[in-house]
Amino acid sequence: MLYAQSSSQTGSGIFAFLPILLIGAVFYLLILRPQSQQKKLHESSLKNLKKGDKIITRGGVYGNIINFQGKNNSKVTIDAGSGVKLNIARSYIAGLAINAENE
Numbered sequence: 873m874l875y876a877q878s879s880s881q882t883g884s885g886i887f888a889f890l891p892i893l894l895i896g897a898v899f900y901l902l903i904l905r906p907q908s909q910q911k912k913l914h915e916s917s918l919k920n921l922k923k924g925d926k927i928i929t930r931g932g933v934y935g936n937i938i939n940f941q942g943k944n945n946s947k948v949t950i951d952a953g954s955g956v957k958l959n960i961a962r963s964y965i966a967g968l969a970i971n972a973e974n975e
Contacts, residue, residue: 926969
């Protein structure tokens with residue numbers, strides 16, 4: 873007689889996963905989507921670099937672009953001041969120095 877109680881819960885499995893799905897959606901909207909938009913913006917700014925632009929590297933070195941070299945202009949020569957010229961990979965440019973100073 874103890875086994876007489878049976879619950880017929882249909883569809884409860886879907887409701888159990890609902891909080892997990894909501895957390896995943898919030899994670900995507902608050903973290904992943906803004907990061908991908910920021911990455912696209914950074915890549916487009918790197919493509920639009922030209923001679924004379926003042927940049928900042930990921931290491932914190934400020935300089936003016938003098939020349940582009942290599943395949944697909946993948947290397948950049950910058951003047952870091954006092955006659956110091958540096959060759960860096962384009963991918964190590966953090967952004968334009970004007971934007972970095974405003975942040």
